[in-house]
Amino acid sequence: MEASIIQQSLHDYKEGLGQFERELPEVAREYSQFTQACFADGEVSKQTKHLIALALGVMTNDEYCIIYHTKGAVDQGASAKMVLEASAVAGAFGGGAAMAQAVTLVQEAYQEFSQQSLQH
Numbered sequence: 001m002e003a004s005i006i007q008q009s010l011h012d013y014k015e016g017l018g019q020f021e022r023e024l025p026e027v028a029r030e031y032s033q034f035t036q037a038c039f040a041d042g043e044v045s046k047q048t049k050h051l052i053a054l055a056l057g058v059m060t061n062d063e064y065c066i067i068y069h070t071k072g073a074v075d076q077g078a079s080a081k082m083v084l085e086a087s088a089v090a091g092a093f094g095g096g097a098a099m100a101q102a103v104t105l106v107q108e109a110y111q112e113f114s115q116q117s118l119q120h
Contacts, residue, residue: 006067006112013064039072047076051086058090058101066101070109074117083110 003011021028039049050072057065073083087102 004112006109009064009067010071013068045076047073047078047082050076051078051082054083054106055086055090058087058098058106059094061094061097061101063101063105066105067109070106071113074110074113080110080114 017028039046039053044052050069053065054069054073057063057069070083073086083106084102087098087106091099091102
């Protein structure tokens with residue numbers, strides 16, 4: 001079975017991250033620790049943090065972040081409406097480019113990850 005564009009993007013990101021870790025292990029380790037701390041449960045839940053990151057990804061037109069944080073939000077139990085509302089807020093700030101991601105890539109990634117979570 002051929003990988004979807006969403007799955008291929010995740011694979012490419014992880015492969016690139018592995019190469020980065022091999023070349024700059026200390027930087028990769030420090031960055032990983034920082035981001036893990038940023039996305040840990042705190043006053044703001046992990047789910048909300050992934051929704052914020054998703055909105056920022058939409059706003060900046062960062063397809064890898066859109067995919068990665070849509071998955072993170074789904075893994076934390078976010079509904080389709082939550083994902084779309086976060087994307088819509090980004091659209092309110094980012095205009096047409098952000099809305100283009102919200103109505104295409106975000107919805108495609110949500111569908112794929114929510115179906116996968118039902119299968120597991």
